[in-house]
Amino acid sequence: MKVTIDNITIDVEPGTTIMQAARQIGPHIAPPAMCYYEPLKGSGGKCRGCLVKVTAGSEKDPRPMPKLVPSCITQVQEGMVVENTVNEQVLEARKGVVEFLLLNHPLDCPICDQAGECHLQDFSFEHGVSKTRTVEERNTFEPVDLGPYIKLNMNRCVLCYRCVYTADQITEGRVHGVMHRGDHAEISTYIEKAIDNDFSGNVIDVCPVGALTDKTYRFKSRVWFSKPVDASCDCGKCSGKVTLWYKGDDVIRVTARKNIWGEVTSFICNTCRFEKKKTSDWKIEGPMAVPRHSVISANKYAANKITPAFPMKQAAEQYKKIDDNRDRSFLNAPKELN
Amino acid sequence: MKILTEHIDVPGIETIDVFRKHGGYSALEKALKTMSPDEVTEEVKKSGLRGRGGAGFPVGMKWSFLAKPEGVPRYLVCNADESEPGTFKDHYLMMKSPHTLIEGMIVSSFALGANTSYIYVRGELMYVIHILEKAIQECYDKGLLGKNILGSGYDLDLFVQPGGGAYICGEETALLESLEGKRGNPRNKPPFPAVKGLWQCPTVVNNVESIAATSWIVNNGGEEYAKLGVGRSTGTKLISVSGHVRKPGVYEIPLGITVEDFIYADEWCGGIRAGHKLKAVVAGGSSVPILPAELILTTAAGEKRLMTYESLSDGGFATGTMLGSGGFVVMDETTCIVHNTLTFGRFYHHESCGQCSPCREGTGWMDKILYRIEHGQGRQEDIDLLVDVAKKIEGNTICPLGDAAAWPVAAAIRHFRDEFEWHVKHPEKATQPGAVFMREGASWTL
Ligand SMILES: Cc1cc2nc3c(=O)[nH]c(=O)nc-3n(C[C@H](O)[C@H](O)[C@H](O)COP(=O)(O)O)c2cc1C
Ligand code: SF4
Ligand code: SF4
Ligand code: FES
Numbered sequence: 001m002k003v004t005i006d007n008i009t010i011d012v013e014p015g016t017t018i019m020q021a022a023r024q025i026g027p028h029i030a031p032p033a034m035c036y037y038e039p040l041k042g043s044g045g046k047c048r049g050c051l052v053k054v055t056a057g058s059e060k061d062p063r064p065m066p067k068l069v070p071s072c073i074t075q076v077q078e079g080m081v082v083e084n085t086v087n088e089q090v091l092e093a094r095k096g097v098v099e100f101l102l103l104n105h106p107l108d109c110p111i112c113d114q115a116g117e118c119h120l121q122d123f124s125f126e127h128g129v130s131k132t133r134t135v136e137e138r139n140t141f142e143p144v145d146l147g148p149y150i151k152l153n154m155n156r157c158v159l160c161y162r163c164v165y166t167a168d169q170i171t172e173g174r175v176h177g178v179m180h181r182g183d184h185a186e187i188s189t190y191i192e193k194a195i196d197n198d199f200s201g202n203v204i205d206v207c208p209v210g211a212l213t214d215k216t217y218r219f220k221s222r223v224w225f226s227k228p229v230d231a232s233c234d235c236g237k238c239s240g241k242v243t244l245w246y247k248g249d250d251v252i253r254v255t256a257r258k259n260i261w262g263e264v265t266s267f268i269c270n271t272c273r274f275e276k277k278k279t280s281d282w283k284i285e286g287p288m289a290v291p292r293h294s295v296i297s298a299n300k301y302a303a304n305k306i307t308p309a310f311p312m313k314q315a316a317e318q319y320k321k322i323d324d325n326r327d328r329s330f331l332n333a334p335k336e337l338n
Numbered sequence: 339m340k341i342l343t344e345h346i347d348v349p350g351i352e353t354i355d356v357f358r359k360h361g362g363y364s365a366l367e368k369a370l371k372t373m374s375p376d377e378v379t380e381e382v383k384k385s386g387l388r389g390r391g392g393a394g395f396p397v398g399m400k401w402s403f404l405a406k407p408e409g410v411p412r413y414l415v416c417n418a419d420e421s422e423p424g425t426f427k428d429h430y431l432m433m434k435s436p437h438t439l440i441e442g443m444i445v446s447s448f449a450l451g452a453n454t455s456y457i458y459v460r461g462e463l464m465y466v467i468h469i470l471e472k473a474i475q476e477c478y479d480k481g482l483l484g485k486n487i488l489g490s491g492y493d494l495d496l497f498v499q500p501g502g503g504a505y506i507c508g509e510e511t512a513l514l515e516s517l518e519g520k521r522g523n524p525r526n527k528p529p530f531p532a533v534k535g536l537w538q539c540p541t542v543v544n545n546v547e548s549i550a551a552t553s554w555i556v557n558n559g560g561e562e563y564a565k566l567g568v569g570r571s572t573g574t575k576l577i578s579v580s581g582h583v584r585k586p587g588v589y590e591i592p593l594g595i596t597v598e599d600f601i602y603a604d605e606w607c608g609g610i611r612a613g614h615k616l617k618a619v620v621a622g623g624s625s626v627p628i629l630p631a632e633l634i635l636t637t638a639a640g641e642k643r644l645m646t647y648e649s650l651s652d653g654g655f656a657t658g659t660m661l662g663s664g665g666f667v668v669m670d671e672t673t674c675i676v677h678n679t680l681t682f683g684r685f686y687h688h689e690s691c692g693q694c695s696p697c698r699e700g701t702g703w704m705d706k707i708l709y710r711i712e713h714g715q716g717r718q719e720d721i722d723l724l725v726d727v728a729k730k731i732e733g734n735t736i737c738p739l740g741d742a743a744a745w746p747v748a749a750a751i752r753h754f755r756d757e758f759e760w761h762v763k764h765p766e767k768a769t770q771p772g773a774v775f776m777r778e779g780a781s782w783t784l
Contacts (some may be wrong), residue, residue, distance in 0.1 A: 034695075045526040046693050048734050067733045073526055096730030100699035133723055135708040159692055178521065181504065182690035183702035 017073035035160035036072035044072035056081035098128035114210030116223035149196030157211035163203035228288035237269040354476040365553035370490040378449035384560025386572035391545030397474030412509035419508035423624035426545035427576035436473035438476040442549040490749035505689035510543040552762040568594035571646035581668035614670035622662020625742030628723035629747030686743035697740035714765030
């Protein structure tokens with residue numbers, strides 16, 4: 001099936017979505033996804049960040065679709081023509097979506113564990129504007145402990161439902177969900193129950209923002225100060241394929257491995273995630289292939305430069321090499337530096 | 339000419355015996371004994387009956403889209419969730435004459451080949467649910483529901499489901515989710531309910547009034563029905579009138595009377611309450627654009643506006659509105675449009691399901707901005723900001739609630755910008771109790 005996205009034509013299997021087709025072309029064409037998560041059935045269609053313009057529905061019926069469509073759940077048709085970042089209307093709508101998502105989102109990135117691997121940061125960098133138009137007070141919620149390992153900071157939640165699908169699809173019995181409606185909706189457990197099962201920790205990995213965080217890792221480091229290393233172990237419960245995040249010689253965090261879209265490739269159990277924090281627990285495989293959505297890649301591994309699709313030109317004009325010499329302590333810096 | 343409400347005031351019409359004495363269940367007998375399901379569908383198609391739930395989609399056409407794979411059940415679901423501010427016609431019909439709906443349900447289910455059907459009733463209306471359940475029991479007792487109805491070989495079970503207590507559960511796919519026992523979140527479409535509806539089976543969702551009208555169509559033929567009304571707006575329509583008219587209430591009108599007649603004739607609303615003048619009308623429930631007096635009575639081209647789908651939407655959103663669900667809200671010169679818009683804005687903020695970001699965040703944002711303007715803390719730029727927020731919601735959401743929230747705000751500013759500006763420029767006057775801006779030279783200015 002032939003589909004054209006931003007003037008690039010590609011041949012895909014029937015049943016492929018526009019998003020999947022765009023991802024096959026490459027990261028510079030792929031629409032942003034705040035809710036869609038390929039490993040989770042039924043995900044997508046909610047955040048509206050991936051809206052695209054279909055300028056020709058198919059070869060048989062080449063009429064344009066009247067509204068923008070969510071690319072993550074819209075299947076391609078033979079001869080479909082799609083406009084992504086070349087369409088003004090699309091960019092305008094995405095600007096709106098970023099603005100909406102940030103409307104009640106605390107701009108607390110400096111103290112948020114997710115900063116640096118946050119899809120909302122990437123999304124607003126690529127599609128947002130630098131000025132805010134809101135003067136309203138933000139809606140706020142108290143942070144809650146969801147059991148021993150997970151902290152929920154509802155203020156940051158974008159209601160993507162990924163954690164809900166994760167709990168439904170990979171754990172035995174979901175005990176949390178979305179309560180209430182609208183912008184007063186919140187993630188909550190059933191009568192303040194703790195989320196407690198062997199695979200619960202995966203909700204942390206699927207959360208695109210810093211709403212669900214790992215209590216064993218909270219405030220330990222910034223993600224760009226840690227070194228990700230792929231490792232594995234013989235685990236009876238899961239694949240045992242993980243990424244270890246080192247600070248110095250210490251493993252400060254264990255996560256599942258993710259593909260370049262930030263999607264978990266193999267969900268891991270809580271024992272691997274929360275309890276094996278020694279190098280000796282693991283067989284080290286080598287440095288992690290850094291996903292697109294990560295500041296860690298910036299100039300660290302030559303092959304993985306951030307290439308934001310939309311503001312690429314803008315960025316190029318102002319591009320500065322990030323000083324990555326973080327091992328040098330400024331406290332004990334030699335005099336001449338001060 | 340009354341089709342749905344002809345006998346509605348007959349004492350005891352809620353019982354099956356009185357209902358039958360007035361011709362009730364004759365359509366059921368006719369359909370089951372003398373017609374095939376396709377013949378019933380054909381008559382409904384010929385009637386030109388359009389969905390009365392808001393969108394006005396032709397009922398016969400919707401029925402013909404129903405997928406009919408072998409061995410898969412099909413469902414008819416009646417949408418009786420009626421929660422749109424200004425709309426209370428289904429409530430009235432079901433409360434007074436439950437059998438009118440039930441007969442329509444049986445006839446329509448027969449046409450669609452459904453053996454299980456549901457009436458999803460707004461959860462707050464528990465007493466209406468009891469009325470319907472009693473009426474359904476009467477039908478079971480008389481052999482009009484259950485196995486082998488009237489010896490025709492056709493089986494139908496009919497259930498009443500109390501709604502989930504949210505406006506959004508009236509959106510057809512949210513309704514289906516709720517009916518399945520889940521949170522009432524609208525589904526992304528496609529797939530449409532006609533292909534994958536209740537329990538992922540082909541399903542038709544129709545409004546109470548749409549379904550109730552099918553019995554008359556079976557009895558009298560689609561062509562007779564199509565003779566009523568004007569053009570593509572055939573038949574009669576229940577209009578629920580509230581606001582500053584002399585006689586608010588529910589009226590069954592033949593589509594095609596003029597808006598002027600409807601508001602001023604004694605047969606209908608009887609005019610604006612004494613000593614006051616018409617300022618604005620929301621013609622089809624809170625979601626449709628508000629129109630000022632001049633534009634609701636005549637189109638921009640100067641023709642008298644009619645109570646039809648086409649005439650009310652004449653001029654598009656620039657100068658027109660929609661017939662919608664028939665929730666007709668009339669406002670006189672004492673009404674502050676900003677306050678009214680805030681009331682609607684607050685409603686949509688409260689009722690957004692929160693799945694998609696433009697509606698979830700946008701409705702809350704508009705509410706907060708409107709609240710500030712109404713309370714004397716508006717800024718000049720807030721007015722254009724509202725218009726832009728509305729624009730960024732419209733068309734970008736999963737279900738039409740986003741549009742429904744955006745339209746009233748955009749329309750109020752389109753037609754009454756001076757009132758918003760007055761609030762911003764003169765907060766000390768605008769926040770006085772009962773203060774209303776009087777536009778110089780407007781037809782409603784006293
Ligand atoms: C937010 C929202 C609320 C709705 N509420 C109702 C309702 O209460 N009753 C109704 O009949 N239709 C309602 N609708 C329209 C339904 O989705 C659907 O179009 C209708 O039930 C189809 O019936 P009809 O074709 O007979 O009009 C609503 C739609 C939206 C978007
Ligand atoms: S907590 Fe995270 S994963 Fe769950 S809905 Fe909110 S943003 Fe999505
Ligand atoms: S438009 Fe509003 S009500 Fe409809 S699905 Fe989106 S958030 Fe829910
Ligand atoms: S990624 Fe498609 S709507 Fe969220």
